[in-house]
Amino acid sequence: MIGLEEQVTTYILYAIPIYMIAFSLYIVRALKGPTIPDIVLAIDALTYDLAAFLVILSIFFRSPILIATAIVLALWVYSLDIYVAKYLEARELGE
Amino acid sequence: MSPETLILGILGFLGLVSVIATFLAIMERDLLRAVLFSAIQSTVYAFIYYLLMAPDIVLVYIPVAVGLYPAIVLFLIKKTERYEGESGENH
Amino acid sequence: MGFDYILVIIGEVLIAIGIFCDLVASIGMLRFPNFYVRLHAATLGTIGGAVVPLIGAALVAAGSDFLGTYRWFMAGGAVITAILVLMLAPAGSHALARAAHRSGAAKVFPKIADHLEEDRGGMK
Numbered sequence: 001m002i003g004l005e006e007q008v009t010t011y012i013l014y015a016i017p018i019y020m021i022a023f024s025l026y027i028v029r030a031l032k033g034p035t036i037p038d039i040v041l042a043i044d045a046l047t048y049d050l051a052a053f054l055v056i057l058s059i060f061f062r063s064p065i066l067i068a069t070a071i072v073l074a075l076w077v078y079s080l081d082i083y084v085a086k087y088l089e090a091r092e093l094g095e
Numbered sequence: 096m097s098p099e100t101l102i103l104g105i106l107g108f109l110g111l112v113s114v115i116a117t118f119l120a121i122m123e124r125d126l127l128r129a130v131l132f133s134a135i136q137s138t139v140y141a142f143i144y145y146l147l148m149a150p151d152i153v154l155v156y157i158p159v160a161v162g163l164y165p166a167i168v169l170f171l172i173k174k175t176e177r178y179e180g181e182s183g184e185n186h
Numbered sequence: 187m188g189f190d191y192i193l194v195i196i197g198e199v200l201i202a203i204g205i206f207c208d209l210v211a212s213i214g215m216l217r218f219p220n221f222y223v224r225l226h227a228a229t230l231g232t233i234g235g236a237v238v239p240l241i242g243a244a245l246v247a248a249g250s251d252f253l254g255t256y257r258w259f260m261a262g263g264a265v266i267t268a269i270l271v272l273m274l275a276p277a278g279s280h281a282l283a284r285a286a287h288r289s290g291a292a293k294v295f296p297k298i299a300d301h302l303e304e305d306r307g308g309m310k
Binding site: 004005007008011015018019021022023025026028029035036037038040041042044045048049051052055056058059062064067068070071074075077078081082084085086088089091 | 190191194198201204205208209211212213215216221224225227228231232235236237239240243246247249250251252253256257259260263264266267270271274275277278279281282283284285286288289291292293
């Protein structure tokens with residue numbers, strides 16, 4: 001019977017490359033997206049997934065202080081959405 | 096594959112992505128797209144600081160580079176003009 | 187021993203579901219034709235790919251006792267992040283889609299019908 005610590009570490013070690021493949025596909029869309037909302041949407045999805053990945057990595061690194069960065073990242077990227085949406089709507093409505 | 100090799104490979108990939116994003120942000124004529132490329136670069140840098148085990152720098156860097164800097168630059172673009180070199184032309 | 191194992195196994199299954207949703211959402215984000223179709227991929231990527239593995243990570247952190255006493259702090263932080271993403275991601279993408287349609291920044295290119303644009307009165 002394999003130990004609990006070794007099992008969790010091996011599982012997360014095999015989960016890391018799949019997450020990196022998904023992140024690279026998101027980054028390709030964010031770098032070449034044809035219009036402005038495509039880029040913002042790709043950054044949005046990339047960063048929420050990155051917050052989940054940071055929590056999983058903090059279990060992998062065994063350091064609980066790294067959890068706080070995920071909350072801050074998920075809260076501040078929402079503001080980027082709102083800025084760009086407000087900019088686009090203000091241009092359409094004539095300020 | 097050992098975990099240290101994997102983490103170093105991820106760091107190299109993220110550095111490459113940040114270089115590409117910075118290059119596109121410099122060469123772009125549309126300033127709004129340049130701000131968004133800069134946001135990609137900030138997110139990647141936050142992840143790099145996380146992997147280098149500096150969570151205090153991440154906690155300072157994310158509000159400045161993802162939150163406040165695009166807000167200020169978007170406000171300035173809204174007050175002036177969106178495309179670079181637009182007023183230099185004769186129209 | 188047994189209860190911890192059950193928590194960790196359930197958490198790992200949830201993380202596996204999240205990884206699958208994340209990969210499918212990234213492929214869809216790369217290959218879908220326009221912005222309004224990519225919103226579906228973004229929803230799958232944020233709810234299925236971020237909230238579900240965050241709950242799973244909370245269960246794994248609560249069940250693995252090699253992390254010490256601070257594992258409850260990690261589990262609580264993961265649950266709070268999951269609740270925040272569950273509230274913020276639909277609000278953000280909804281605001282972005284509304285602004286994109288009103289300002290005409292993203293065209294509906296393979297268009298069958300666009301009733302919202304007709305209701306708002308007119309072609310741009």
